[in-house]
Amino acid sequence: MNTVLTLTYNQLSTFAGSDNFWNLFDTTFGTQYNRSAAEILRLQWLSGDFSQLPQIEILDNSNLGNANGAYAGSTNKIYLSDSFLANATPEAISAVLLEEIGHFIDAQINQIDTPGDEGEKFSALVRGQNLTTQELDRINTENDSANITVGGEQVAVEQNTPIVLTVTTTADQNDGSATGGLSLRDAILIANANTTNNYIINLTGGTIYKLTAFSLADTTGGDLDVLGKVTIQSTGTQPATIDASGLTSADRVFEVFNYLNLSNIV
Structure with missing residues (x-):
């Protein structure tokens, strides 16, 4: 200490x-x-x-x-x-x-x-x-x-307590803000900008979130980089789906540099 x-x-x-x-x-x-x-x-x-x-x-x-x-x-x-x-x-x-x-x-x-x-x-x-x-x-x-x-x-x-971000759009956006709705990628970018806090990202159960091949800070692919401590969870009894079919063959769904917990996510 x-x-x-x-x-x-x-x-x-x-x-x-x-x-x-x-x-x-x-x-x-x-x-x-x-x-x-x-x-x-x-x-x-x-x-x-x-x-x-x-x-x-x-x-x-x-x-x-x-x-x-x-x-x-x-x-x-x-x-x-x-x-x-x-x-x-x-x-x-x-x-x-x-x-x-x-x-x-x-x-x-x-x-x-x-x-x-x-x-x-x-x-x-x-x-x-x-x-x-x-x-x-x-x-x-x-x-x-x-x-x-x-x-x-x-x-x-x-x-x-962890900061809670609720994803409000299934569109894959990467401006790091809630402009036009908060996407899963936006929520992760917000969490990456402040790695001293823990984050919980809420997705809607029964909903599909499709990823696309954006170019991000330290990768040319569209995978989701997690720099801090993040939990992604479904808010309903049904799981939320992260669809990676829009990514390239060189991409992963997540690249975790610190900690990621997935709860009721497929």
């Missing part, structure tokens, strides 16, 4: 010293927060003092379910999944840690929880990501609240 903490602290220090700190802070937490409390945090980060941040506790993956991490205001602790820590890169762990720190900050400076997943937004902005309008809309309407069991007791948390 030392590498992760060093990376996280360095990112917070850089963020605290940025010229647009307050603009990004307002974007994340609104404009009605306790600015004096926020200024104290900023000055502490600038001086390299992170003692105010919550204690981190490692939990068995079964306690957190699909979540990689969570923050509980009642215990003022950040919880991280043991299996996530065992398999993720320091950059991915730091991204989740920053998300939970964002939840902690919101609890310190706002009397009411900021709508949406302010932790995810905070993590992205601290790491210098440019969020699209579509991503902001999703984050601002996301419900990240849950209950987990810690020491035999139920604890209310805000948590980091």
Whole structure:
């Protein structure tokens, strides 16, 4: 964890010293927060003092379910999944840690929880990501609240969970956006652009999604490159079908560079 903490602290220090700190802070937490409390945090980060941040506790993956991490205001602790820590890169762990720190900050400076997943937004902005309008809309309407069991007791948390993308068209598009509908390929391209998050891609059961031979970033074929951690699943009792008959003989259906789970997919 030392590498992760060093990376996280360095990112917070850089963020605290940025010229647009307050603009990004307002974007994340609104404009009605306790600015004096926020200024104290900023000055502490600038001086390299992170003692105010919550204690981190490692939990068995079964306690957190699909979540990689969570923050509980009642215990003022950040919880991280043991299996996530065992398999993720320091950059991915730091991204989740920053998300939970964002939840902690919101609890310190706002009397009411900021709508949406302010932790995810905070993590992205601290790491210098440019969020699209579509991503902001999703984050601002996301419900990240849950209950987990810690020491035999139920604890209310805000948590980091996989981002869910629902495919809305069977057309094979590769613009990496939902323009004209979100295709399976578009959903994978979106997931590839942010490999620090886990993604769930929902397909409609009983539906056929036919692939064609597009040219992608690192291949001349039309196979689907998976760079991060992705689950593709059917949302009904019937399986969804990925039809690769439109690909060339040199193509695979998937080229997996990290992790792919297929659930009820043929």
